[in-house]
Amino acid sequence: MDIVIRYIFKHRATGNIEIKIYSISQLEERPAQKLSPCFNETDYELIARNLCFDEEKGVFVGDVINVTTWFGNYIASVKLGEYEQDGSGDEYEPSKCFGFYAEALNKKITDEDGFEVVPEYLVQNSMLELESYKRIGNIYQNPHLLKEEAR
The missing domain is CATH 3.30.1490 (Dna Ligase; domain 1)
Structure with a gap:
């Protein structure tokens, strides 16, 4: 590798x-x-x-991705560093982790029924834990992606 x-x-x-x-x-x-x-x-x-x-998939740190989960779709940026991971749905305290992770840009997005698409415990999520994602672009050639999706 x-x-x-x-x-x-x-x-x-x-x-x-x-x-x-x-x-x-x-x-x-x-x-x-x-x-x-x-x-x-x-x-x-x-x-x-x-x-x-x-x-x-050509995904690097600094890219913006569309994440698909069973909660719905949301936009995230790919980062590398320390983050808190909690896959328990707030049942346990989050663990401090280091690695590649996706951070939701619009944490308040809801589906058509008004339910959260990005529950608080999934705002920062290990890239390895993501069910499905697709690269949208990078923040250097498309800085507008961060501004548009954070709304």
């Missing part, structure tokens, strides 16, 4: 966003500046470096 990293660059002159994806083995084979002109700090600014959670 090779670790995959997504680099997000901003071209200093034009403001265009460039995305480059490399595995650790590719980065070890040759200097980064030989992989892409984006690694030239004079022309490009590195604005993010994200680890890949799901290479098959």
Whole structure:
């Protein structure tokens, strides 16, 4: 298994966003500046470096995903770090965890019958525990996704 990293660059002159994806083995084979002109700090600014959670679906930290559960669908952002996980439905105290997790952007969303789609104990949820999800985009090329979905 090779670790995959997504680099997000901003071209200093034009403001265009460039995305480059490399595995650790590719980065070890040759200097980064030989992989892409984006690694030239004079022309490009590195604005993010994200680890890949799901290479098959192309999901990285900083992506916005549509999560499908039996409660309904909701929008979340993919994060890496410490979070509290409680799969008991508030029966037990949440456990402190570290890893990839999805954090609901609109925690107050309800279904057509007025029931919560994202119960409080699922606001932060391990990516491994998600039943189904689909990548919508990333926050660097689509910053509006965070603003629109958080309403």
